[in-house]
Amino acid sequence: MLYFLGRRILSALSVVLVTLVATFALFFIAPTDPAAAICGERNCPQQRYEEIKKGLGLDQPKVKQFADYLEGLAVGRTYINGGVERECKAPCLGYSFKNDRPVLEMLGNRVPVTVSLVAGAAIIMLTVGVTIGSMAAKRRGTAGDRVLVTSTLVISSIPYYIVALMIALYLTIFYPILPRGSWTPPTDNIGKWVAGLVTPWLVLGLVNMTQYVRYSRGSMVETLNEDFIRTARAKGLSDRVVTYKHALRSGLIPVITIFGLDVAGMLAGAIFTERIFDLPGLGNLVLESLVNFDLPVIMGTVLVSSIFLVTANVIVDIVYSLIDPRVRLS
């Protein structure tokens, strides 16, 4: 287990590193000029432009810039801007080009929003999706099963942002049945936290749930045809125990894989949901930083997203080994 974790953490680090290099390279391949953007595209005196560029460290060779970034990440670095020295402790993600705030602090404000949003939605999506999927699998071939499969197919073939936007418009504005989205840290007021997130949870969770109905239905239909299910029935177990104990445990394995990757993906970019429900999460930050060519913020969000992704993968592997004894972690 320790060996497994050590190996996985090493490979995770290399994935994160490669992601950072790629992001950094992409940024400079694109025709971006943050200094010009800050200075104002027109009427920018050459001298001022050079100053800004120097202040941002953009005058350095690209390799040096990247090395400095990694150094800051690992041991911290000192920024000198206009004769003012600023100590940035490890893990230093630099300062936003746009508003000069530490990126770490900006991420620190945004990550809890996204994590709250995704955690709630993920629970809804997995539990409701798998429950409905298993029920459909148990009744496969009946009219109810067909209605369910067709309706999930319809919902998941409409682009998510349209469904989400429609629900937000109709249920929170035209017919305000559900509270509008808003963000209150759970440490301030847990009731307001729930109230502000309940609509986004339902929308993100239930719309994505439709895919889980289909994944788990497919997986369960396959499992219910297995010989060991017949054995379980031959023992005299009830239909419910056979379906929800014997079949579900096997049927969940492929669903867990997709779930881990989905959750990581949602953490990295629940952009539509955050935008529609006006939540100050990571997705919104990504959008803002891209518009502003804000390299340190872009790098910071990419870093956080890739950490989410590799962590999710490790967790999926561990959960696998808990469900399936044939999977050994070493």
Add this chain to the structure above:
Amino acid sequence: MTTPAPEDRKDTMAESAAEQPAAPADAKRGPSVATRERRSGLMNPSGETPYLVVEDLTVKFPTADGVVSAVNGLSYSVPLGRTLSIVGESGSGKSVSSMAVMGLHDRKRTQITGSIRLGGDELVGMPESDLMKVRGDAMAMVFQDPQSSLHPLYTVGNQISEAYRVHHKVSKDVAKKRSLEMLDLVGIPNPIRRFKQYPHEFSGGMRQRAMIAMGLVNDPKLIIADEPTTALDVTVQAQILDLLNNLQKEFGSAIVLITHDLGVVAEMADDVLVMYAGRCVEYGTATDVLANPRMPYTWGLLESIPTVSAASEKLRPIKGLPPSLLNLPSGCSFNPRCPYKDRVKGERCTTELPELLPVDGAGAHTSRCHLHDKASIYEAEVLPRLG
């Protein structure tokens, strides 16, 4: 389930025997009372009181392509302490009929008619909630492939204990103790360690032993073993068969052994029922059926066994394929493959389904064939080929 005491059972059986309609006065229009009883499975080749009685069992699966008639009017009976072997090719209905006895078919997709009585209780049409209590308790099934028939994600001990706890309200510890006993009984060394292991940590033979331990944990009176040795190699096969034999001697259960291996039949069976296209084509004691078979299909099965002395010879399969169960041939289902059908006068083989009749006019050995001189054909032509 509360199993009636043997005396009660006998009474029930006697009653249902009495309820049989009397034979029609005109003997030509119907078989005699004795034949009827035999066909209905009330009597069995040994003449003992049966524990399991299957009578005129029909299993049909309606599909998009039509109705699949997997079992057509099957009757047999098995007394306690006796082993009935059901023999036939794949698709002959041997597994389907046994699954019907266990009530394992999807009710919505299967039409079952006829009667299956276990110790006097009618299982056909029994509500699922009642059938659940019988399944795994009074009757248990040992499946073909222990690799896929055991749940890969639960320990072997857990699965055996679960089978016990379904039918006994006991603590986990009591169930564990019982499971360890069973593991020991079926000859699994070091039960305490094995209890905690998963099926993939067992060898094929050990897995089948574990499967048997699971099936027998509730001391069932009827054990249905569906090709229990097919997935095992030959030396292990013999061990598993010995185990089943010994357990039967110890517990006196009735065993229905489904197989296509006539070697297994010779070793295990007291009675043999040969199935073809969902029908019984020959039924009798093992000695009768194996030593004096009276049906070309049984001859074909016997001829297809390779013999060591004839190692250089080619295998002699039964030519042709089993018929589609969607569309059975008219007359005798075996007629398209039967090498002897020209010896029956007229078109009887292709137009008239032969009755299951006693081979010597009165005995318990029955077969379904229009041939008149079955005994002489067997002795003159088939026997020399058997080597």
